[in-house]
Amino acid sequence: MKKRDTEKRCCAGRSTEWQGVRTINPPVYNGSTVLFDSFEDIVEIASGQYEGIAYGTDRLPTQRAFEEHLSQLEGGAVTRAFQSGISAITSVLQAFTRSGDHILLCENVYGPTATFCKKILSKYAIEVDFLPASIGADIVHWIKPNTRLVFMESPGSNTFEIQDIPAITAIxxxxxxxxxxxxxxxxxxxxxxxxxxxxxxxxxxxxxxxGHSDVLLGSATINEKWSEEFLDYYTTMELFAPSQECYLALRGLKTLAVRLRQHEKSALTVARWLEEQPLVGSVIHPALTSHPQHQIWKRDFSGSSGLFAFSFAVDYPQEVIADFVNSLEMFGIGFSWGGFMSLVTAGKYSRIGVPTESEKYTIRLNVGLEETDDLIEDIKSSFERMV
Ligand SMILES: Cc1ncc(COP(=O)(O)O)c(C=O)c1O
Structure with missing residues (x-):
């Protein structure tokens, strides 16, 4: 049967190379319906033999381009994008667990990750235990016959403990x-x-x-061993990610190395300056020798990014912390991190076995791409209000 000449029937402007123009970045594909060449394609879909993209939820080319690039960077078998980081986390946890399983989470994980396990997975009779944040080979004492999965975040994004990952995976x-x-x-x-x-x-x-605080997107990259089980879940759930966000993330990957090196340099400059300030109790940054798991960081990581924390020498009450945070002019007060603008948050985090530090406020800084002299001046002025 003669295939339809889709280009002619549906008017011009449908090809990716529009009027002979080729852009460096791929176009953003938006769409629910994807046109087939013929009825035979639908027959192939029904028999599971169709190899093309059948529908918008089948992952449009912009999403596929982002996933492929990230897979290459991570060296994984398969990457899938999600509408947000937390959506990637909750989907991975659901994909790999079933009723009766036991899972282990490091206690320093992103708060909503822990909440999802406690509130949602527990409804499906999945047992959850929390591990000390700097766990290594001693994980052996936490494993049960039905332990299915271990979830790590290293360093934790508020308190920056590092796990001994190879010691854990060896077990x-x-x-x-x-x-x-x-x-x-x-x-x-x-x-x-x-x-x-x-x-x-x-x-x-x-x-x-x-990198620019204008995208919400998540990803999961899976090794060969677990890809099939994961893809079965992803496809069945018809998960997908918005094309525009995938386009921006793909663009972000092209400048990640340059931005990250600058974040690293600036954050270390600010962190080292903070270490010398009499008001500061401790600076919590994995690349500083004072960090409790610095040697593990040095062994496993090849760099540090721009997010770290510090605490004051004195256990100040909330009003003093509020005044410090509110008087900063260069640091926006807001969640998330990794963007060009410096940000600050503050909170108290209780951790197994470290009660004294957890009683104090932890001030978290996302060091952006501004001049470090300006950032330091800003913090200095806010410190001066405290003495
Ligand atoms: C370590 C970590 N993982 C995951 C998330 C969730 O990502 P998203 O905001 O894209 O849902 C966050 C958010 O702050 C985070 O800090």
């Missing part, structure tokens, strides 16, 4: 336990989790990969 892999790592802080450029034995890598693409 979990022979038992067939899946290891998942939220690698948002390091990005694919500063940590290669597959080399350390991790099975699934998650990113909040919202952060450094997109």
């Amino acid at each position: 979990t892999a022979p038992k067939g336990i899946i290891t998942v790592l939220d690698n948002t802080w390091a990005t694919p450029l500063f940590l290669n989790p597959f080399n350390l034995g991790v099975d699934v890598i998650i990113h909040s693409v919202t952060k450094y990969i997109s």
Whole structure:
């Protein structure tokens, strides 16, 4: 049967090379309906033999281009994009667990990750235990016969503890336990989790990969062993990510290395300056020798990004902390991180076995791409109000 000449029937402007123009970046494909060449394509879909893109939820070319690029950077078998980082996390957790399983989460994970496990997975009889944030080989004491998955975030995005990933995977892999790592802080450029034995890598693409605080997107990259099981879930759920966001994230990947090196340099300048200030109790940055897991960071990571924290020497009441935060002019007060604008948040985080520090406020800084002299001047002025 003669295939339809779609280009002619549906008027001009449909090809990606529009009127002979080729742009460096791929176009943004938007669409629900994808036109077939003929009725025979529909027959092929019904028999599972169709190889093209059948519908918008089938992942349009912009999404596929982003996923392919990230897969290459991570060295994974398969990457899938999600509407946000938390959506990638909750989907991965659902994809790999079933009633009766036991899962382990490092206690320093992003708050909503822990909340999802406690509130939603528990409804499906999945047992959840929290691990000390700097766990390594001692994970062996937490594993049960039904342990299915271990979820790590290294460093944790508020308190920056580092896990001994190879020590953990050396124990979990022979038992067939899946290891998942939220690698948002390091990005694919500063940590290669597959080399350390991790099975699934998650990113909040919202952060450094997109880099401009104007995108919400997540990703999961899976190794060969677990890809099929994951794809079965992703396809069945008809998950997908918006094309415009994938386009911006793909564009972000092209400048990630340059931005990240600058974030690293600026954050270290600010962190080292903070270390010398009498008002400051401790600076919590994995690349500083004072960090409790600095040696592990040095062994596994090839760089540090722009997010770190500090606490004051004195346990100031909330009003004093509020005045410090509110008087900063260069640091926006807001959630998320990884963008060009410096940001500040403050909170108290209780951790197993470290009660004294958790009683104090932790001030978290996202060091952006502004001049570090200006950032330091800004913090200095806010410190002066406290003495
Ligand atoms: C470490 C980490 N993972 C995941 C997320 C969630 O990402 P998103 O904001 O894209 O949902 C965040 C958000 O702040 C985060 O800090």
